Amino acid sequence: MNFDPIMGRMTHRFAPVLLLVSLASGPVTALEGGCVLWISDTSPMRAEGAPARRGGGMGGMPMGGGMHSGPPMKRLWLLSGTDPQKAAFARGDADASVETLLVTPSKPEGESVPPPGEGHRGLVFEMPAQGFYRVYVTTRTLQERMLNLNVAKAEVGNFGHDGDEEEHDRAMTAPRALENAAIEIVRERQPKEGPFSQVRSGTEQSFIVLRKGLPVPDARVRFVSHQGWSKEVTSDGQGRARFQVVRDYFPPWGEFQKRFKATYLVIAEFDATEAGNHKDQPYTSVRYQATLSGSYYPSPEDYRSYAWGLGVGLLAALLSGVATYLYRRRRLRPFQEVRLDEKA
Amino acid sequence: MTNPNAKTAALPYNRSRQAREAETMLDHITDDFDDNPPSMAYFYDLFRRAYCRGESIEREGVRVGTTCIHAPEELIYAFGATPVRLCNGSYHYDQIGADFMPAKSCSLVKATLGMLSSENAIPKTGKLDLIVNPTTCDQKKKASAMMAGMGHSVYELELPPAKESEQARVYWQRSVREFAVRLRQLTGKKLTRKNLMAAMAKTSRAQVAFRTLHNFRRKAPSLILGKDVFLVTNAYFFDDIDRWTDAVERLNAELAQREKDGFCAAQKKAPRILFTGSPPVFPNLKLPLVIEQSGGVVVADETCSANRMLYDMTSVDEWLLNNMVDSLADKYLKPCTCPIFPNNDDRIRRLLDLAKSFAVDGVVYQTFAGCQVYEMEQRSVAEALNKAGIVMLAVETDYSPDDLGQLTTRIEAFLESIKTRKRKAT
Amino acid sequence: MKRLKDAIDGVDLNRFRIWFQLAMFVLLVYGGYLAINLGNHLPMFACGFNQEGRGGICYLMPLQHQLARPWPQLFGMASLGVLTGFGIFWLWFIFLNKGWCGYVCPLGTIQDWITALRRRLGVRYARYTQDQFRHLSRVKYVLLALMILIPLGIGGGWFSRDMGTPFCLICPARMVLPLFTGDLSHLTVDFSSKTAVAMTVLGMLITGLFLTGAFVKKRFFCFFCPMSALHYLISRPALLKLRKDGDKCTRCGDCYRACDMEIKAIADDVKNADIMADDCILCLKCVAACPEPGALKATFATITIFESTEAGFIKRCQKGIGLDQPKR
Numbered sequence A: 001m002n003f004d005p006i007m008g009r010m011t012h013r014f015a016p017v018l019l020l021v022s023l024a025s026g027p028v029t030a031l032e033g034g035c036v037l038w039i040s041d042t043s044p045m046r047a048e049g050a051p052a053r054r055g056g057g058m059g060g061m062p063m064g065g066g067m068h069s070g071p072p073m074k075r076l077w078l079l080s081g082t083d084p085q086k087a088a089f090a091r092g093d094a095d096a097s098v099e100t101l102l103v104t105p106s107k108p109e110g111e112s113v114p115p116p117g118e119g120h121r122g123l124v125f126e127m128p129a130q131g132f133y134r135v136y137v138t139t140r141t142l143q144e145r146m147l148n149l150n151v152a153k154a155e156v157g158n159f160g161h162d163g164d165e166e167e168h169d170r171a172m173t174a175p176r177a178l179e180n181a182a183i184e185i186v187r188e189r190q191p192k193e194g195p196f197s198q199v200r201s202g203t204e205q206s207f208i209v210l211r212k213g214l215p216v217p218d219a220r221v222r223f224v225s226h227q228g229w230s231k232e233v234t235s236d237g238q239g240r241a242r243f244q245v246v247r248d249y250f251p252p253w254g255e256f257q258k259r260f261k262a263t264y265l266v267i268a269e270f271d272a273t274e275a276g277n278h279k280d281q282p283y284t285s286v287r288y289q290a291t292l293s294g295s296y297y298p299s300p301e302d303y304r305s306y307a308w309g310l311g312v313g314l315l316a317a318l319l320s321g322v323a324t325y326l327y328r329r330r331r332l333r334p335f336q337e338v339r340l341d342e343k344a
Numbered sequence B: 001m002t003n004p005n006a007k008t009a010a011l012p013y014n015r016s017r018q019a020r021e022a023e024t025m026l027d028h029i030t031d032d033f034d035d036n037p038p039s040m041a042y043f044y045d046l047f048r049r050a051y052c053r054g055e056s057i058e059r060e061g062v063r064v065g066t067t068c069i070h071a072p073e074e075l076i077y078a079f080g081a082t083p084v085r086l087c088n089g090s091y092h093y094d095q096i097g098a099d100f101m102p103a104k105s106c107s108l109v110k111a112t113l114g115m116l117s118s119e120n121a122i123p124k125t126g127k128l129d130l131i132v133n134p135t136t137c138d139q140k141k142k143a144s145a146m147m148a149g150m151g152h153s154v155y156e157l158e159l160p161p162a163k164e165s166e167q168a169r170v171y172w173q174r175s176v177r178e179f180a181v182r183l184r185q186l187t188g189k190k191l192t193r194k195n196l197m198a199a200m201a202k203t204s205r206a207q208v209a210f211r212t213l214h215n216f217r218r219k220a221p222s223l224i225l226g227k228d229v230f231l232v233t234n235a236y237f238f239d240d241i242d243r244w245t246d247a248v249e250r251l252n253a254e255l256a257q258r259e260k261d262g263f264c265a266a267q268k269k270a271p272r273i274l275f276t277g278s279p280p281v282f283p284n285l286k287l288p289l290v291i292e293q294s295g296g297v298v299v300a301d302e303t304c305s306a307n308r309m310l311y312d313m314t315s316v317d318e319w320l321l322n323n324m325v326d327s328l329a330d331k332y333l334k335p336c337t338c339p340i341f342p343n344n345d346d347r348i349r350r351l352l353d354l355a356k357s358f359a360v361d362g363v364v365y366q367t368f369a370g371c372q373v374y375e376m377e378q379r380s381v382a383e384a385l386n387k388a389g390i391v392m393l394a395v396e397t398d399y400s401p402d403d404l405g406q407l408t409t410r411i412e413a414f415l416e417s418i419k420t421r422k423r424k425a426t
Numbered sequence C: 001m002k003r004l005k006d007a008i009d010g011v012d013l014n015r016f017r018i019w020f021q022l023a024m025f026v027l028l029v030y031g032g033y034l035a036i037n038l039g040n041h042l043p044m045f046a047c048g049f050n051q052e053g054r055g056g057i058c059y060l061m062p063l064q065h066q067l068a069r070p071w072p073q074l075f076g077m078a079s080l081g082v083l084t085g086f087g088i089f090w091l092w093f094i095f096l097n098k099g100w101c102g103y104v105c106p107l108g109t110i111q112d113w114i115t116a117l118r119r120r121l122g123v124r125y126a127r128y129t130q131d132q133f134r135h136l137s138r139v140k141y142v143l144l145a146l147m148i149l150i151p152l153g154i155g156g157g158w159f160s161r162d163m164g165t166p167f168c169l170i171c172p173a174r175m176v177l178p179l180f181t182g183d184l185s186h187l188t189v190d191f192s193s194k195t196a197v198a199m200t201v202l203g204m205l206i207t208g209l210f211l212t213g214a215f216v217k218k219r220f221f222c223f224f225c226p227m228s229a230l231h232y233l234i235s236r237p238a239l240l241k242l243r244k245d246g247d248k249c250t251r252c253g254d255c256y257r258a259c260d261m262e263i264k265a266i267a268d269d270v271k272n273a274d275i276m277a278d279d280c281i282l283c284l285k286c287v288a289a290c291p292e293p294g295a296l297k298a299t300f301a302t303i304t305i306f307e308s309t310e311a312g313f314i315k316r317c318q319k320g321i322g323l324d325q326p327k328r
């Protein structure tokens, strides 16, 4: 038995239930672009890379910063496309069935919220308590005899700087995955991560693909950076896929912003041979697709220099040391402190 | 040059007029009073040997004469040399010294010059290798050249004319460091942290003994008379410092016993006198003696032959050589209440504090005829004391015994007035 | 009671201070590991940038943060927060007065350690002349003013946010204290913007100066510390006080000699009873070095807790007179 930081409970390693799903490694292995749905906390209308307002939790920040009364509100957008900067609002598809689930700190089993539609493009919800909020948008569409099952997920932290430690701790140990999610991606936390930690470019980041709370090996997992650079790997036996969060932010020096907020997108897919009916239409296989997006920021190493810092410090110490020494030497000549000046 | 010494040269010293002067004073000190503390015997004996019998109390090694409390003795000890304070109180030498200085000069300076000019100077501390003459009052300053003229090698230790400013302090610190350099040339030894620390420990042990003695004098009724204490501090001028400290510690132990026994060295109602002004130096203990013979008791003093010489102690923050020397310099300058400095607020505050903490009834202010600085401060001191409700008697005198009768009358009247005031008050 | 008082007055103050400062240093620099948190309004440099080990946070950090809020917010709702913050700071402060500097501040303690190192090496310390002293003594007020005005300017939109917490950027504690928990990340120059470069370079320059300065000059930095200036401005109602009885003072200068901050008035001023100067760190070394009974004393809410005595002075300051062996 060991503690599973993701499910927040004790589990047996290598749970055999996994094999209930027979995995298909069919001919279509490459991920398809067009219909990838994902949730972003930046509206595509907004200027790119605007700095987060303050610090910022891993999954974006509550908006407003407490300016209006009442609990903070959060607005998310459902986008489609695989390039974080070019993705557009997802269009409503008449055939699709969409379910939206919001998991809050006080409702770990989740409650449904109205899905985005024509009138309101964002997913808006209140965050009354401190902790992490997760939104799952599950879309099912039938494509010939294959069911496309897409679960777009977002994780949003709501923390005040004055919140007490206990609340933070509770939030940090709460379960992070749903036991009944058809598929989902969980970002693995960095060591020593706290509620205010941010992902920095250059770090190694791993994600776990789960199906109904259990790891999925051999899923195709793709990481897309803010600039659209992507890399694809296959998840390992524990459902884990590792990526380096590449540094892709190289503006001219004068425009560099150290709080530049970039968005990454992770897409995981696998096919399974499952038969069933969707809206009375039969299907013979299912393509599971999960997405998760998050923000990352320039790493301090990109703009901070030890060499310069130490150099400047040592130089100052050295120069002042030598100056003091010389001054003391010079002072050995007595009665030099009074100088007469003809002009003054 | 008429040298009275020449006439008496044939006589053995102990029968000379000079020895008789000392002997008379010492006899008064010991015999006119009952209940002298037994441990004072060491000091009586020391003075009898040195001044009455002319015995040599010669010191080993390099001897450095000092003409003032401003010469840092710790430095002298640190170089393995011995300081000898040259300020002299003998009428005999005063007369000899009159040849060097104008008629209206300070007896003390004249007597010191007189002693330095004679072959067999009393007390016999041996030939001086160097005289340190701090540049204090004009008379002492001008004495430098005369001492040099007598064949002594003289070092003028430059004291700033004022002490308050930081400039003066730095100037003085530099003077003291230069003095250390001069001592190094003289002795050929090195100044190290270790030997300076040992020297400072020697002096501070003596100072602690002195302070203990000083504190015993706060007690009313008194445990010890002022004439004895002046003798003790006078002995510090030429006695071996460790032996002196031992003797004072014995005296202190005795005083502690006296305190326990409820002993009174003077009458319970004896007016308590604070002595200030020109320094009494044996054998010129005329004035303190008259006060105590007339029924007063000198409970404290503010003079450079006693309190000012031994009271103020050094504090060192970092025991590194330069810092220690600067600390010494500070101690010799900053608390000094010598009237040569422009302001005398420190002296007045010191007197007021002594008067208060020693329950003093009156102050006697001695000025040597010719000592301008003490004379000039007299008015402001009297004013300040009177304002605090303390009476002061100013006495101008010198080393000659001629005014003894007149002094006695004045002192008796002063003490009487104090007693009357006290009676009225109760 | 008398026995206890004598024992306290005779204490070897320097040794007591060494241990007390060490304990406070551990508490404030490593206390975080033991889940100690004294809040973020502490009146000395328990640097908040020592993220992991800090046992409490220096008030200047939240103060600068708060003042940098946008004006409508700062002068509206948030003003209450600023005032309560200041109130908590003030409550902490009046308790020990500047004793926070002499006994608690980790940066002050580090300076004392550097001084101890210099003393071990036998290097003499530097002093300012009176003139330099007078001029330099004003620097801390200038820093305090800038430390308040710049964040206000940020809130008003005149300065870049990269100037946020401007004093922290140049405060040597930010570089030095995190080193004690192995965090080297502040020994860097930040090239992300021109302001950041300027401020971090300045910070590193000051850190370099801090090291040399503290080596040759006792409590080098405290002389310029804006916290010290802030302390002084609000020190009147403080509970711990340094008092002097001028009548008992001989102006011997022993206290001045012991004073790390070169405060001449401590010896020369015989008029003021409330003798704490603006540069004072209330280390009480002067009280320990004063030979005159009752001339200097520390009082807590008017009760005398430590007083100069002759016996205490002799015990502490007269080495090797047979009581104990001379040592460094």
Ligand code: SF4
Pocket (backbone or CB within 6 Å): C044, C045, C046, C047, C048, C049, C058, C059, C060, C061, C167, C168, C169, C171, C172, C173, C174
């Ligand atoms: S950098 Fe300095 S001012 Fe800022 S929190 Fe640290 S100690 Fe305080």
Ligand code: SF4
Pocket (backbone or CB within 6 Å): C043, C044, C045, C100, C101, C102, C105, C106, C107, C108, C109, C221, C222, C223, C225, C226, C227, C228, C281
């Ligand atoms: S003055 Fe010195 S001791 Fe006081 S807070 Fe500033 S750095 Fe710390």
Ligand code: SF4
Pocket (backbone or CB within 6 Å): C248, C249, C250, C251, C252, C253, C254, C255, C256, C266, C267, C268, C289, C290, C291, C292, C295, C296
């Ligand atoms: S040490 Fe004491 S007596 Fe000497 S100057 Fe300072 S306060 Fe006055």
Ligand code: SF4
Pocket (backbone or CB within 6 Å): C242, C255, C258, C259, C260, C261, C262, C263, C266, C279, C280, C281, C282, C283, C284, C285, C286, C287
């Ligand atoms: S005046 Fe006294 S308490 Fe203040 S810094 Fe100087 S020695 Fe310390």
